Amino acid sequence: TQTTRPQRILKAVQKNATKGDPDSVISAIDHYCKHSEWAMNVGDEKGSILDSVVSEVNPSTVLELGTYCGYSAVRIARLLSPGSKLITVEFNPAIAAIAKQIIAYAGIQDKVTLVEGSSGDLIPKMKECFGITSFDFIFLDHWKDRYVPDTKLLEECGLLRKGTVLLADNVICPGAPEYLKYIRNNRRYESRYYPAHLEYTKVEDGLEKSIFLG
Numbered sequence: 001t002q003t004t005r006p007q008r009i010l011k012a013v014q015k016n017a018t019k020g021d022p023d024s025v026i027s028a029i030d031h032y033c034k035h036s037e038w039a040m041n042v043g044d045e046k047g048s049i050l051d052s053v054v055s056e057v058n059p060s061t062v063l064e065l066g067t068y069c070g071y072s073a074v075r076i077a078r079l080l081s082p083g084s085k086l087i088t089v090e091f092n093p094a095i096a097a098i099a100k101q102i103i104a105y106a107g108i109q110d111k112v113t114l115v116e117g118s119s120g121d122l123i124p125k126m127k128e129c130f131g132i133t134s135f136d137f138i139f140l141d142h143w144k145d146r147y148v149p150d151t152k153l154l155e156e157c158g159l160l161r162k163g164t165v166l167l168a169d170n171v172i173c174p175g176a177p178e179y180l181k182y183i184r185n186n187r188r189y190e191s192r193y194y195p196a197h198l199e200y201t202k203v204e205d206g207l208e209k210s211i212f213l214g
Protein backbone atom coordinates (compact mmCIF):
# COMPACT_ATOMS: atom_id res chain seq x y z
CA THR A 1 0.00 0.00 0.00
CA GLN A 2 1.14 3.51 -0.80
CA THR A 3 3.08 5.44 1.86
CA THR A 4 2.54 9.15 2.51
CA ARG A 5 5.18 11.82 1.94
CA PRO A 6 5.59 12.42 5.69
CA GLN A 7 6.10 8.66 6.17
CA ARG A 8 8.80 8.67 3.48
CA ILE A 9 10.48 11.65 5.17
CA LEU A 10 10.48 9.80 8.51
CA LYS A 11 12.05 6.76 6.82
CA ALA A 12 14.78 8.96 5.30
CA VAL A 13 15.52 10.36 8.78
CA GLN A 14 15.68 6.88 10.35
CA LYS A 15 17.97 5.70 7.53
CA ASN A 16 20.32 8.69 7.20
CA ALA A 17 20.34 10.62 10.50
CA THR A 18 21.96 9.82 13.84
CA LYS A 19 19.52 9.30 16.71
CA GLY A 20 19.79 12.19 19.20
CA ASP A 21 21.57 14.47 16.72
CA PRO A 22 19.17 17.24 15.59
CA ASP A 23 21.58 18.65 12.99
CA SER A 24 21.77 15.27 11.25
CA VAL A 25 17.94 15.08 11.24
CA ILE A 26 17.77 18.54 9.60
CA SER A 27 20.40 17.54 7.00
CA ALA A 28 18.69 14.22 6.25
CA ILE A 29 15.35 15.94 5.57
CA ASP A 30 16.94 18.67 3.44
CA HIS A 31 18.91 16.10 1.41
CA TYR A 32 15.78 13.97 0.86
CA CYS A 33 13.65 16.98 -0.18
CA LYS A 34 16.37 18.33 -2.50
CA HIS A 35 17.14 15.03 -4.25
CA SER A 36 14.09 12.79 -3.88
CA GLU A 37 10.87 14.75 -3.41
CA TRP A 38 9.94 18.31 -2.54
CA ALA A 39 8.13 18.94 0.76
CA MET A 40 6.96 22.11 2.50
CA ASN A 41 9.62 22.28 5.24
CA VAL A 42 10.97 25.77 5.80
CA GLY A 43 14.23 24.39 4.36
CA ASP A 44 17.90 25.27 4.78
CA GLU A 45 18.02 28.80 3.34
CA LYS A 46 15.01 30.20 5.24
CA GLY A 47 15.96 27.83 8.10
CA SER A 48 19.25 29.67 8.56
CA ILE A 49 17.33 32.95 8.87
CA LEU A 50 14.99 31.26 11.38
CA ASP A 51 18.06 30.08 13.33
CA SER A 52 19.52 33.59 13.50
CA VAL A 53 16.25 35.14 14.69
CA VAL A 54 15.74 32.41 17.35
CA SER A 55 19.33 32.78 18.55
CA GLU A 56 18.93 36.57 18.79
CA VAL A 57 15.63 36.32 20.72
CA ASN A 58 16.75 33.34 22.88
CA PRO A 59 13.09 32.71 23.78
CA SER A 60 11.84 30.86 26.88
CA THR A 61 8.38 30.30 25.39
CA VAL A 62 7.82 29.58 21.69
CA LEU A 63 4.62 28.92 19.70
CA GLU A 64 4.78 27.31 16.25
CA LEU A 65 1.63 27.19 14.11
CA GLY A 66 1.81 24.35 11.58
CA THR A 67 4.20 21.56 12.59
CA TYR A 68 4.08 19.43 9.41
CA CYS A 69 6.93 16.87 9.79
CA GLY A 70 8.60 18.72 12.65
CA TYR A 71 11.55 20.11 10.65
CA SER A 72 11.23 23.68 11.99
CA ALA A 73 10.34 22.39 15.46
CA VAL A 74 13.68 20.55 15.48
CA ARG A 75 15.48 23.64 14.10
CA ILE A 76 13.99 25.87 16.81
CA ALA A 77 14.16 23.45 19.77
CA ARG A 78 17.84 22.60 19.18
CA LEU A 79 18.69 26.27 19.82
CA LEU A 80 16.58 26.72 23.00
CA SER A 81 18.20 27.17 26.41
CA PRO A 82 17.50 24.52 29.11
CA GLY A 83 14.04 24.99 30.59
CA SER A 84 12.66 26.71 27.48
CA LYS A 85 9.57 25.28 25.80
CA LEU A 86 8.24 25.07 22.26
CA ILE A 87 4.52 24.46 21.78
CA THR A 88 3.80 23.39 18.20
CA VAL A 89 0.29 23.06 16.73
CA GLU A 90 -0.69 20.59 14.00
CA PHE A 91 -4.27 19.70 13.14
CA ASN A 92 -3.66 16.64 10.94
CA PRO A 93 -3.33 13.62 13.30
CA ALA A 94 -1.46 11.44 10.78
CA ILE A 95 1.08 14.21 10.17
CA ALA A 96 1.32 14.93 13.92
CA ALA A 97 2.16 11.27 14.54
CA ILE A 98 5.08 11.48 12.10
CA ALA A 99 6.28 14.80 13.51
CA LYS A 100 6.31 13.32 17.02
CA GLN A 101 8.61 10.52 15.84
CA ILE A 102 10.96 12.89 14.03
CA ILE A 103 11.11 15.20 17.07
CA ALA A 104 11.84 12.18 19.31
CA TYR A 105 14.48 10.86 16.88
CA ALA A 106 16.26 14.23 17.10
CA GLY A 107 16.31 13.83 20.90
CA ILE A 108 14.71 17.20 21.68
CA GLN A 109 11.28 15.89 22.72
CA ASP A 110 11.71 17.26 26.27
CA LYS A 111 11.62 20.82 24.88
CA VAL A 112 8.66 20.29 22.57
CA THR A 113 4.94 19.91 23.23
CA LEU A 114 3.06 18.95 20.07
CA VAL A 115 -0.64 19.79 20.32
CA GLU A 116 -3.17 18.42 17.83
CA GLY A 117 -5.88 20.80 16.73
CA SER A 118 -6.50 23.98 14.82
CA SER A 119 -4.80 27.24 15.78
CA GLY A 120 -8.14 29.03 16.12
CA ASP A 121 -9.34 26.54 18.72
CA LEU A 122 -6.04 26.13 20.59
CA ILE A 123 -4.76 29.70 20.92
CA PRO A 124 -7.54 30.67 23.38
CA LYS A 125 -6.62 27.64 25.51
CA MET A 126 -2.87 28.29 25.74
CA LYS A 127 -2.98 30.07 29.10
CA GLU A 128 -5.20 27.57 30.92
CA CYS A 129 -3.73 24.39 29.32
CA PHE A 130 -0.02 25.24 29.36
CA GLY A 131 0.33 27.94 32.01
CA ILE A 132 1.65 30.35 29.40
CA THR A 133 1.44 34.06 30.30
CA SER A 134 2.89 35.22 26.96
CA PHE A 135 5.07 33.96 24.10
CA ASP A 136 8.55 35.34 23.44
CA PHE A 137 8.66 34.01 19.87
CA ILE A 138 5.97 32.84 17.40
CA PHE A 139 6.63 31.06 14.07
CA LEU A 140 3.68 31.19 11.65
CA ASP A 141 3.78 28.43 9.06
CA HIS A 142 0.19 27.17 8.83
CA TRP A 143 -2.73 28.11 6.54
CA LYS A 144 -1.68 31.42 5.02
CA ASP A 145 -5.18 32.91 5.39
CA ARG A 146 -5.03 32.18 9.13
CA TYR A 147 -2.00 34.44 9.71
CA VAL A 148 -4.13 37.58 10.22
CA PRO A 149 -7.00 36.13 12.28
CA ASP A 150 -4.56 34.20 14.49
CA THR A 151 -2.35 37.24 15.05
CA LYS A 152 -5.45 39.18 16.13
CA LEU A 153 -6.47 36.24 18.35
CA LEU A 154 -3.03 36.18 19.98
CA GLU A 155 -3.39 39.92 20.72
CA GLU A 156 -6.89 39.50 22.12
CA CYS A 157 -5.85 36.55 24.32
CA GLY A 158 -3.03 38.63 25.82
CA LEU A 159 -0.42 36.15 24.56
CA LEU A 160 1.86 38.87 23.13
CA ARG A 161 4.05 41.07 25.30
CA LYS A 162 6.22 44.13 24.55
CA GLY A 163 9.03 42.63 22.45
CA THR A 164 7.35 39.40 21.33
CA VAL A 165 8.79 38.46 17.93
CA LEU A 166 6.56 36.99 15.21
CA LEU A 167 8.25 35.33 12.21
CA ALA A 168 6.00 34.38 9.27
CA ASP A 169 7.00 31.91 6.55
CA ASN A 170 5.81 32.09 2.92
CA VAL A 171 4.79 35.72 2.81
CA ILE A 172 5.61 35.72 -0.95
CA CYS A 173 5.00 32.07 -1.96
CA PRO A 174 2.29 30.81 -1.55
CA GLY A 175 1.89 34.35 -0.16
CA ALA A 176 0.15 36.06 2.73
CA PRO A 177 -0.72 39.46 1.23
CA GLU A 178 -3.38 40.32 3.82
CA TYR A 179 -0.89 39.54 6.60
CA LEU A 180 1.77 41.83 5.09
CA LYS A 181 -0.85 44.58 4.72
CA TYR A 182 -2.07 44.11 8.31
CA ILE A 183 1.28 43.87 10.05
CA ARG A 184 3.19 46.52 8.03
CA ASN A 185 0.49 49.18 8.51
CA ASN A 186 0.00 48.51 12.22
CA ARG A 187 1.84 50.89 14.51
CA ARG A 188 1.83 48.23 17.24
CA TYR A 189 4.39 46.25 15.19
CA GLU A 190 7.85 46.97 13.82
CA SER A 191 8.37 44.73 10.76
CA ARG A 192 11.29 43.69 8.56
CA TYR A 193 11.32 41.49 5.47
CA TYR A 194 14.02 38.80 4.92
CA PRO A 195 14.20 37.86 1.20
CA ALA A 196 14.98 34.23 0.40
CA HIS A 197 13.57 31.45 -1.81
CA LEU A 198 10.85 28.84 -1.54
CA GLU A 199 12.39 25.78 0.10
CA TYR A 200 14.49 23.65 -2.28
CA THR A 201 13.67 25.90 -5.29
CA LYS A 202 14.75 29.14 -7.01
CA VAL A 203 11.26 30.63 -6.59
CA GLU A 204 11.19 33.92 -4.67
CA ASP A 205 9.90 33.74 -1.09
CA GLY A 206 10.77 35.32 2.25
CA LEU A 207 10.14 35.67 5.96
CA GLU A 208 8.50 38.65 7.67
CA LYS A 209 9.77 39.39 11.17
CA SER A 210 7.56 41.61 13.33
CA ILE A 211 8.17 42.84 16.86
CA PHE A 212 5.06 43.57 18.98
CA LEU A 213 5.50 46.98 20.60
CA GLY A 214 2.75 46.55 23.22
Ligand SMILES: Nc1ncc2ncn(CCCCCNC(=O)c3cc(-c4ccc(F)cc4)cc(O)c3O)c2n1
Pocket residue numbers: 040041042065066067068089090091092117118119120141142143144146169170173174198199
Ligand atom coordinates in the same frame (compact mmCIF):
# COMPACT_ATOMS: atom_id res chain seq x y z
N1 LIG B 1 -5.28 26.73 11.24
C1 LIG B 1 -4.40 25.70 11.31
N2 LIG B 1 -4.03 25.29 12.55
C2 LIG B 1 -3.13 24.30 12.68
C3 LIG B 1 -2.63 23.69 11.54
N3 LIG B 1 -1.76 22.66 11.33
C4 LIG B 1 -1.67 22.49 10.01
N4 LIG B 1 -2.46 23.36 9.38
C5 LIG B 1 -2.65 23.43 7.97
C6 LIG B 1 -1.39 23.97 7.35
C7 LIG B 1 -1.18 23.36 6.01
C8 LIG B 1 0.22 23.60 5.55
C9 LIG B 1 0.55 25.11 5.61
N5 LIG B 1 1.77 25.39 4.82
C10 LIG B 1 1.65 25.58 3.52
O1 LIG B 1 0.56 25.55 2.96
C11 LIG B 1 2.89 25.79 2.72
C12 LIG B 1 2.81 25.65 1.33
C13 LIG B 1 3.96 25.81 0.55
C14 LIG B 1 3.86 25.64 -0.93
C15 LIG B 1 3.06 24.62 -1.46
C16 LIG B 1 2.98 24.47 -2.84
C17 LIG B 1 3.70 25.31 -3.67
F1 LIG B 1 3.63 25.14 -5.00
C18 LIG B 1 4.48 26.32 -3.15
C19 LIG B 1 4.56 26.50 -1.77
C20 LIG B 1 5.19 26.11 1.14
C21 LIG B 1 5.25 26.27 2.52
O2 LIG B 1 6.44 26.58 3.15
C22 LIG B 1 4.12 26.13 3.32
O3 LIG B 1 4.24 26.32 4.67
C23 LIG B 1 -3.07 24.15 10.29
N6 LIG B 1 -3.95 25.15 10.16
Ligand SMILES: [Mg+2]
Pocket residue numbers: 040041042141169170
Ligand atom coordinates in the same frame (compact mmCIF):
# COMPACT_ATOMS: atom_id res chain seq x y z
MG1 LIG C 1 6.10 27.22 5.12
